[in-house]
Amino acid sequence: MVPHLITALNGPINELEQRLLESTPAIERWFRLEWMEHTPPFYSSVDLRNAGFKLAPVDTNLFPGGFNNLTNEMLPLAVQAAMAAIEKICPEAKNLLLVPEKHTRNSFYLSNVGTLVRIFNQAGLNVRLGTLDPAIAEPTPLALADGSSLTVEPLVRNRGRLGLKDFDPCTILLNNDLSAGIPSVLEGLHEQYLLPPLHAGWALRRKRQHFRAYEEVAKKFSKLMGMDPWLINPMFASAGELDFAEGQGLEALQTQADALLAKVRRKYKEYGIQEKPFVVIKPDAGTYGMGIMMVRDAKELAELSSRARNKMSVIKDGQEVTEVIIQEGVPTYERVNDAVAEPVVYMMDRYVVGGFYRVHADRGADENLNAPGSSFVPLAFAESPHLPRRGEKPGASAPNRFYMYGVIARLAMLAASYELEVTDPEAEVYE
Known part of the structure; x- marks a missing residue:
């Protein structure tokens, strides 16, 4: 299945696909290096x-849920891929402690955890679940939708090691994005591998750092391809010292949004969009x-209703929003059964392992699809995504x-690897 593009403006993307197919050896060598x-x-x-007319990443998640949709x-x-990743980190690994989100009674999220347990079991590891929830x-046992269950256990900290009762893991895998902050029980684990590292969590991570790194990667790759990096890179700006509830900082946000919109207009004019x-x-x-808010005219920001400001002011785990990223909007013109769709690609270590289309029947091409009412349609990875078919018409082959x-x-x-190197608190380049 290849969802159809409903826009006539697919020339640049077809050209991009053709260029990537023709350059596969050079691309794969570039990634290896x-x-x-x-x-x-x-x-x-x-x-x-x-x-x-453009294909770009709009979000990169380093604690992905949704493995159940593969x-x-x-x-x-x-x-x-899990075997390759574990062998690099801890070849003698036997036990893996998986630490999920605290809201583990969400049945869809639990199915994701169950799939991760299955993957790492089949990779040759004993997997048990430890929870950060002090109420447990x-x-x-937590029931899954298919009738099976998972057991979460309280964490046990013993000096520099973290485990469970009668379970001492070599590696700890977080599937909790640390939006609420870094729990002390996870700090100072010098004798075990903690993956991803603490600075990958939202307690410390910032999207502007990621997209700054992505801009660097896109420029390097586009130089290799002899193309305009804008075709794969969403331009962005950022703003801080905001208080949406009180309306503070909105004037500076409006200025930044207006400047970014002007840049996008210039690119649209250049490409005849x-x-x-x-x-x-x-x-x-x-x-x-x-x-999340979509803005076509920066003046909209001066006229936000109190309801809209309140919606922007607090996110997951009750965290207040004081900093935002302003990102060039990339519409999605892919459709699955006439519903707007966007591809989500899953990776482990350096390998693509699968993905799906996030589909939303009640959202438009320029709206956020990661919202209640979305559904998931698996990508048709009947063959390895690393084995493209040369000579076929662009856009016609899955x-x-x-x-x-x-x-x-x-x-x-x-770009995420660049980002984590720069933001590593133990690295000399830390800012």
């Missing part, structure tokens, strides 16, 4: 938007599609389209 210098995140997922056919790829004081550009304002930290998506997603993953 980059991975010799940089360490990929343990796992990640990337939201992409295909406008026909098909059974994709799981062998995930198991192989003893092993507690007749559409009206927009920007997306979202929290500089955090996920779950909360606190392997070719998904290879292109996999390349852009891996660029975002590479």
Whole structure:
């Protein structure tokens, strides 16, 4: 299945797909050389938007949920990638402690945890679940939608090590994005591998740092391809010292949004795109599609209702929004059964392991699809996304389209590795 593009403005993307297919050996060699210098995140997922005239990542998650939306056919790829990742980090690993989100009674999220347990079991590890929820004081079974269950247990800290009762892991895998802050029980673990590192969590991570790194990666890659980096890079700006509830800082935010809209208009004019550009304002930290606003005219920011300001002011775990990223809006013109869709690509170590389309029947091409009412349609990775078919017409072949998506997603993953190096509190380059 290749969802159809409903726009006639697909010339640049077809040209991009053709260029990527023709340059596959050079692209794969370029990635190999980059991975010799940089360490990929343990796992990640990337939201992409295909406008026909532009294809770009709009969000990179370093604590991905949603593994339950991958098909059974994709799981062998995930198991192989998990084996490769673990062998690099801790070849003698036997026990893996998986620490999920605290809201583990969400059935969809629990299915994601169950899939992760299955992947790492098949990779040869004993997997048990430890919870950060202080209300859980003893092993507690949680029912899954398919009738099976998972057991979460209270964490046990013993000096420099973290585990469970009668369970001492070599590696601790977080599937909790630390939006509410870094729990003390996770700090100072010098004798075990903690993945991803604490500075990958939203307590410290900022989207502006990620997209600054992605801009650098996109420029390098575009130089290799002989193309305009704008075709794969969403321009952005940022604003801080905001208090949406009180209306403070909105004037500076309006100025930044206006300047970015002007830049996008110039690119649209350069490429003959007749559409009206927009920007997306979202929290500089955090996920779950909360606190997001689309703006076509910066004057809208001076006229926000109190309800709109309140919606922007607080996100997951009650965290107040004081910093935002203003990102060039990339519409998505892909459709699945006439509903707006965007591809989400999943990776482990440096490998693409699968993905799906996030579909929303009640949202438009320029709206956030990560919202209640969305559904998921697996990408048709019947064949490896690393095996494109040359000689086929651009846009007509699933392997070719998904290879292109996999390349852009891996660029975002590479940007995350750059980002984590720069923001590592133990690195000399830390700012």
